[in-house]
Amino acid sequence: MSQPEPPREPGETEAPGTLDQHGQQEMIQRIGRGIVHSLPPGWQEVRVRYRAVGSYRELAAELIAPNGTGIPVAMTSEVSELFAELRHGMYQPQRGTWISATYRLSRPASYSVDFNGDHRPDWEQEPPHTEFAAELSQYPRATHNIPGWLAERAGLSAPRAATSPDQLHRADVFDGTDAVGRPVTNRQALTPEERDRVLEYLERAPVVLAARGYDSDRLDPYGKAAVPMTFHTDGSWIWPGAVGYYLRTHELAPQPELVEHIREHEFQLPYVDDEARELAVSVITAEQHR
Structure with missing residues (x-):
């Protein structure tokens, strides 16, 4: 049972934030x-x-x-x-x-x-x-x-860091591959609390491109198809959905520069307007057609 109630200004005689x-x-x-x-x-x-x-x-x-x-x-x-x-x-x-x-x-x-x-x-x-x-x-x-x-x-248009393709940072899932093509990473693990906050940031960011189906999990011994084929952006960075997947499934932290960026934003996802999303799409599609 729920219904909107008549407007009322709480604490009209007190400034907000007065309760210890x-x-x-x-x-x-x-x-x-x-x-x-x-x-x-x-x-x-x-x-x-x-x-x-x-x-x-x-x-x-x-x-x-x-x-x-x-x-x-x-x-x-x-x-x-x-x-x-x-x-x-x-x-x-x-x-x-x-x-x-x-x-x-x-x-x-x-x-x-x-x-x-x-x-x-x-x-x-x-x-x-x-x-x-x-x-x-x-x-x-x-x-x-x-x-x-x-x-x-609220109708805000928050400024974004990137205004051109070369200003957008792109996150890699792994640091590279070895001689036989296996993924290589050398990253410091996140604490459980920070892991959850970083994961929430990664997965809540707008999806700007998505494909049907799932990619193979390169850290799974059977290579199961479970990795989302998506791309996210926060207006400054672009990252594949695989970044969040490997953090959630295998505790693999994103690359340090992206983690530091998220920390600098205090784990709060900024508003991403239509122009920022379109810029991210243009960068992703250009790279895919190279």
Whole structure:
């Protein structure tokens, strides 16, 4: 059960980002009490999802049956107001604030809250474009902290590093081959945490070219056909889908220059406009026809 709620400016008398850690925990507990007061007797587990951008808000809650089935349940308006205050208070300069939150409660006193500030929420109803621009006005972010989907919906045209084919960097899957054609690499492995963040960056970047089917895995003893035949770009670099595949499947890190580029962007994918995608396609197709 979910519906957009009337616009309201949270914390009208306070600047955004005024909640410290103690204040945030206190607000989270108040939300929990508000959720419990909205529930019918005998409940065991509930999941509440809150999504917001600009002044647009959605609230959806469901009881979780023992078999995992979700049963919609209504929340009081107080719960939505408290979520709005928490979102307002958790703003961080240059980083913005979260866009969606999932609050889970289980009897007798177990709870967890997950916040999402970067990924596109699964909206019940797509908010108006104006709300995305309002989000960045009310909760400003540094350019490199604006996810591509948010920049696009807000009507931004982020600058890109490459403006001509010779400025685009191309990533190689391997460092070379040995005398019998086997791939050779000499790269430092990524830590588990950094591996996941680099992998997310690689795989979330726009696909600008794709072929049907799969290429052979050159590190698999049987050479199974599992490697995606795609190309991605972030506007500065181009890389085959194989780069992400070998990192995910064989822990093979991308070439160090690409990893350093991703680190410099703090693992945040920039907005890639149509011109950047077209430039990447022209470079890839030119190389394929050589």
